[in-house]
Amino acid sequence: xxxxFDLNGFICRHVTERAESLFTTDLFSFHTKLxxxxxxxxxxxxxxxxxxxxxxxxxxxxxxxxxxxxxxTNENGLTELTRDLRSSPDLNVPNDYLTxxxxxxxxxxxxxxxxxxxxxxxxxxxxxxHVRSEKDHYSxxxxxxxxxxxxxxxxxxxxxxxxxxxxxxxxxxxANPVNxxxxxxxxxxxxxxxxxxxMPITTARxxxxxxxxxxxxxxxxxRLLKRQPLAAPLDIKRxxxxxEESGQICLLACMLGEAGDIFFPKLKKEKMKKxxxxxxxxxxxxxxxxxxxxxxxxxxxxxxxxxxxxxWPVHYFPSDTSGEKSFEEFYTQQEELDLNRFKALGxxxxxxxxxxxxxxxxxxxxxxxxEKEKVNKEMIVELLAEFIPNFExxxxxxxxxxxx
Numbered sequence: 412x413x414x415x416f417d418l419n420g421f422i423c424r425h426v427t428e429r430a431e432s433l434f435t436t437d438l439f440s441f442h443t444k445l446x447x448x449x450x451x452x453x454x455x456x457x458x459x460x461x462x463x464x465x466x467x468x469x470x471x472x473x474x475x476x477x478x479x480x481x482x483x484t485n486e487n488g489l490t491e492l493t494r495d496l497r498s499s500p501d502l503n504v505p506n507d508y509l510t511x512x513x514x515x516x517x518x519x520x521x522x523x524x525x526x527x528x529x530x531x532x533x534x535x536x537x538x539x540x541h542v543r544s545e546k547d548h549y550s551x552x553x554x555x556x557x558x559x560x561x562x563x564x565x566x567x568x569x570x571x572x573x574x575x576x577x578x579x580x581x582x583x584x585x586a587n588p589v590n591x592x593x594x595x596x597x598x599x600x601x602x603x604x605x606x607x608x609x610m611p612i613t614t615a616r617x618x619x620x621x622x623x624x625x626x627x628x629x630x631x632x633x634r635l636l637k638r639q640p641l642a643a644p645l646d647i648k649r650x651x652x653x654x655e656e657s658g659q660i661c662l663l664a665c666m667l668g669e670a671g672d673i674f675f676p677k678l679k680k681e682k683m684k685k686x687x688x689x690x691x692x693x694x695x696x697x698x699x700x701x702x703x704x705x706x707x708x709x710x711x712x713x714x715x716x717x718x719x720x721x722x723w724p725v726h727y728f729p730s731d732t733s734g735e736k737s738f739e740e741f742y743t744q745q746e747e748l749d750l751n752r753f754k755a756l757g758x759x760x761x762x763x764x765x766x767x768x769x770x771x772x773x774x775x776x777x778x779x780x781x782e783k784e785k786v787n788k789e790m791i792v793e794l795l796a797e798f799i800p801n802f803e804x805x806x807x808x809x810x811x812x813x814x815x
Contacts, residue, residue, distance in 0.1 A: 416697065418622060418632075419653070425692040426621045426628075426651050426684060433652065433676060434659045436754045441667055446474055448576065448666045449532070453478040455524075455574075457515045457565070458536030460488030462623035463580060466658025467534060467665075468492070472502040479508045480527065482520060483537070486512035488624075516561040521568060529572035534665055535565060535579045538596075548786045551591050555777060555791070558595040559602065563774060566606045573610035578665035579603050581614045581673065586740045587801050594795045594802045598773070601798070604671050604764045613668030616675045616741050618650030620657040627686055631693055638717055640710035641694070641701075642815035643686035644730035649739055650678045663756060673759035675741035677750070687727040699723040707815045726815060743801065773798050 423430055432438070438445070449471065456471075458464045459481035465488075468481065483489050489510040496504050513519045515537055524530075538558050562579060569577065581596045588594045603612045622628045627643060634641050652660065656676075664674035694701050702722045704710035713724035742748060742759055749758040780786060780794055796802045 419655075421693065421696055422621045422651075422653050425696070426689055427653050427656070428682065429653075432656050432659060433678075433755045434656060434663065437663060437756060438659060440754070441663070445662070445666050449474040449476055451475070451477045452531035452575070453529075454480070454532040454534075455528075455530040456481045456534050456536070457483070458538065459483055459510075460485045460492050461536055462620055462626075462654055463657045463661065464534070464536035465492050465495070466620075466654045467536065467661045468496070468658070469499070469502065469655070470658040470662040472496065472504060475503045476505055476532070477507065478530075479505050480523070480530070481508075481510045482513055482515055482523075483510070484512060484514055516564055524568055525571075530574050532576045532665065533569060533574045533578070534661065535562065535577075536661075537561070538580060548788050548791055551788060551791050552781050552786075554592060555595050555598075555795075556781075558592075559598050560774065560777070562599050563602050563770070566602065566610075566612075570606075570609055575611065576665050577603075577610055577612045578661060579612065579614050580661060581616045586616060586742055587803070588799065589803055591792065591795065591804070594792075594799050594804075597799050597802070598795070600673065600762075601765055601773075602770055604762055605767050605770045607671040608764065611668075611670045613664045613670070613672045613674065615660050615664040616673060617657065617660050618652045618676060618678060618739070621651045621653055623654065623657070628689060631690055635697070635723075638714060640704065640707075640714045640724040640726055640815070641690045642707065642710065642726045642728070643690050645685070645687050645727045647730050648683040648685055650676070650683055650741075652676060652678075660756070663753070668758070671760075671762060671764065673746075673762060675757050675759070677755050677757050678741075687725075690725060690727075694723050694725070701725045703727065710815070 454471065454476045456464055456468055456479070459468055460483035464483070468479070481489060481492065489512055493510060496502055511523065579599065581600055582593060588597050600614060603614055606612055619626065622632070631641050660674065660676060664672070668674060691701050698721060700722050702713060702724050704713055704724050704726045707726055710724040710726040717723070741757070746759045747761050749760050752758060776794060780790060792804050796804070
């Protein structure tokens with residue numbers, strides 16, 4: 412693939428269809444307050460090597476924090492993050508900047524938090540974010556442990572020295588969830604709402620981040636580099652934001668929200684995009700012509716004979732895997748909305764808060780289930796449905812690991 416390909420330009424033209432960030436006006440309007448809340452502060456970012464976490468850091472360093480520590484299990488990702496920050500002339504990387512390739516629920520992290528803290532701003536982006544992570548009870552247990560149980564343990568640690576601002580990322584899939592990933596994030600929201608009585612906590616539900624790490628769109632680029640066919644569902648529509656916008660959403664929510672606020676971008680339904688349409692646009696941008704194949708096998712065979720031709724095999728198919736909605740939504744009809752404070756952001760206000768004792772009971776039930784010798788996916792889904800009344804799981808018996 413052409414190394415001079417302008418990915419950000421492609422996203423603006425063919426994915427978000429916005430020449431500038433959706434949040435330009437809000438960032439300008441609240442610039443002084445953002446600066447007051449960030450400049451001179453100490454910041455801890457968990458999961459900062461991922462797409463959203465690194466974009467948050469880029470948005471943060473438009474201002475001047477005094478100290479920045481970044482934790483992530485992805486050592487290579489932290490290395491690339493540092494190279495990127497050090498190579499960007501418009502970012503204010505503080506002198507006290509350190510990265511740690513560690514697990515945020517382990518003993519080393521706890522030492523850092525106790526001995527290097529307290530931190531004024533803490534943002535947590537460590538999460539399982541893919542629907543494919545619900546293929547069986549092993550992957551679901553790992554996802555619930557990371558998205559929910561570890562998040563609660565982090566909050567218990569922070570209660571000893573609460574930060575001025577704490578942010579934990581959610582997802583649009585938490586609104587009327589149909590997959591375990593969305594249900595785990597909805598449960599995470601319940602946890603942070605309960606703890607929002609004790610410290611200032613906010614979260615954000617937002618759209619797919621275009622070409623984020625591990626996403627289907629990022630996979631398109633990998634397939635092109637490896638001379639493999641593109642594959643995508645035909646009937647799935649999603650909202651999209653750019654990587655830059657994803658970090659800005661989180662920064663605005665973290666710095667400007669009130670305890671318990673859930674933020675989301677104001678996006679119109681007609682702006683939703685199909686993955687297949689983006690795939691076709693990407694090929695045409697690169698001077699390629701999509702050739703539609705009826706099966707994975709046909710697409711694989713067609714890719715063998717590319718030989719520098721402009722034609723490129725694609726396989727688009729009706730979605731048939733578990734946990735997939737045909738479209739996404741940011742809020743439910745029962746939630747109270749504030750649509751006036753920000754130009755491009757809505758806020759879910761006054762969401763019901765469970766007592767911490769209720770949260771403890773939920774966690775005890777999850778832990779007891781995971782400790783049983785024989786556990787299956789159905790048992791976990793059934794238990795999650797008890798805690799999340801609007802969780803209506805879509806089960807087809809097929810998971811994304813069975814697709815190209």
